[in-house]
Amino acid sequence: MSRMAAGGFFGWTVVWAAFTLAICGWGLGFYGPPIFLHVIHETRGWPLGLIAAGITAHYLAGAAAVANLPRLHARFGLKRVTRAGALALGLGIVGWSLAAAPWQLFIAAIVSGLGWATLGAAAVNALVAPWFVRGRPSALAMAYNGASVGGIIMSPLWVLSIQALGFPLATTVIAAVVITTLWVLAGHVFAHSPASLDQRPDGDAADALPAPPSARAAAPLPAEALWRDRRFRTLAGATALGLFAQTGLLAHLFSLIVPALGEVKAGIAMTCATLAAVTGRSLLAAVMPREADRRLIAAASYAVQVVGCGAFLLSHGSEPWLIWTGVALFGLGIGNVVYLPPLIAQTEFANPDVPRVVALTVALGQALYAFAPAAFGLLREALPAGTGPGDAPAVHALSAAVFIAAIVTLLVGRRPHQ
Template sequence: MVVATSLDEFSLGYRGWRVVLACFLMAFFMFGFGLYGQGVYLAELQRAHGWPGTLVSAASTFSFLLTSILVIFTDDLLARIGLRALILCGLIALGASTALLGLMQAPWQLYLAYALMSVGWTGMGSVVIATVLNSWFERRRGLALSLAFNGATCGGIILVPVLLALSGSIGFRSAMLAATIVMVVLVLPVVVVFTGWPVETALNSAEGSPRRGKPARHSRKELLANASFWTMVLPIAFALLAQMGFIIHQVTFLEPLIGRASAGLAVTIMAAMAVVGRLTLGLFVDRLDPRLACAVSMISQAAALLVLLQSTSPAVLLGCCALYGFSIGNMITFPPLIIQREIGSTAFAAAMGLGTSIGGIVSAFGPGIVGLVRSASGDYTMAFAMCAALDVLAAGLVLWRPGRKAETKRNLAPSP
């Protein structure tokens, strides 16, 4: 029987790094198609079918809300059908969704495609990625998560321009079908060969680490009654609400100040800095307190927003977008690190699923709330100041540590 040790994690030959590659590809296509690509679908479906933007936007909202419900049951699905089967189901659903987006002729097919995309999120999204990497890594967990989740940002940087270029040259239908085929060809063999739970783990630190491996099913009622869970979930949800609000309204705010081209450059800089931020944090986060690092990231975003509101200098505005982007990707890296440290492995998948669901539902209102405040006040000053205030509030909440780690784990221990 193969026994994994913590020393393996520092070797390039450790199988866990191949699992990271598989998770990177999953994040690349899932976030590329399922999040960043939605702007492409909005434009192309309006152009191809003359459908109103509200119809396509409503389908996007439906998909995000359905995803937030389905991810709650990730731990149940992992226990019932297994890791590899769940990922393959997600891949099939995402492939069917993207192919249908290219082939559809009727509005009801749009909602079917977006429902399939929600199933794809359940099988290939952040909850599954965090859960499998949590089982493979202990001392390099933060780096592994950062590398894998960089696939999400790379999906936006690479896949969206490719889809736009292909749509212009060979048409939207052919572009979607070609991209779907490429996804299946790249992801399917990697998932089949590389993904799985460690055969055996016996990692013993000074405190005595729990055995890592297949996550146990866990009562969500116990998580909802746990204060440590809420002081992780609510701050992240508030920060994501502010983050989604700023991202969606960023170009609208910047274009009158610095022009369309420079506003587009600001988005590119912000996305690139998200990659840099994840890689930089990944190198050090395993030696840091994740709650403190999370609070610092939230404060940096608040500072960037406040300076953004006080300046009209293109250089300063682009610098603020770069600073803001540095912490964007890390908001989905911190939760699994906090959960593992304070709640433990036995409830990891359940806590990730429930926390992701709550954060997804709350953050979905971000763009709408920012838009309402902007309309009521006449400009973005109050709206972005509200986002900065939410970041400061979130930073204070995430530093609150109710109870001790040992007590938390004992309270969440599965019943025999």
């Protein structure tokens, strides 16, 4: 046994490395583009719609790549794919800052999107899942919390660094740090598997029981059969609906609460929503029973967000206490939209199918939510506001309706004995 394995269970080292990867991946690939939109509009004078289309191209390229992520991991290995993704995301982000014409922006967006796919939700699951079975809910919760921390750290860091260094230099410095960090982690952490270190999932001894009964009992599905499987269709559909509602509302939430709270408190509210996401995900990991019906838990999480949308709706954009209530309730479910689908897949599909199910679920969700900000923006323009500038009843009603549709889709896919 290697010295690394002799020092203890290596799985928790992988979790913290995946946590760091999530900070970098979401910090550049998810929280960066909205800030770049403002900077490029101010410095280039290009139309917002054009730049927003570049962001959509970024997400769509990522969706296409993440659908094939299990094949890439199987062929090239986690280390090589992670390193290549870090390079692509870093170089793509620098390309955003150097684009002198719209066509150059779109090329940079496609490159960054391809890199973001290898550092997102499906990648985190692929890194952590081989090391945990019983402890997967807690391990994934810790790793996915890096996505939320990425928003807390990277959003203000992008703003401050661009102000201090300028757009090209800021992207170059941050990209270099991210590439170096992930290059080292890929070589020293992600290159190892339980088998290579003579370890078992959860750090169990050799005679310990394997996976939970539900995962063991499921039969592997042929590639074409997955698309006909009701469990997969409903899981992917519900996830896509939840991400669409969540991303659309988040894209407009700041501008909707500024009239009542002011810019400073509205910024604090957005940070509180992110902190609520960490809290909701961590609490769920701590209290969720091992044999719980994870579809019901996901439906309950969406229901909390529906109540949050109701609070926004009742606030009419002018009642601060209802707005803060909405932020808290909506925020509690933000992290679970990405966190729970891999755990549902773990209990409903055979182990060889889980990476493919998670990757395709993430890909379909990303392909749909790429259009959410624009769709919600068109809704705000098409339908009149309510009693004040922050009152957008159609936006909150649409969010609640889509979340309810996600709940129904999840419940339709439950197995008969559930």
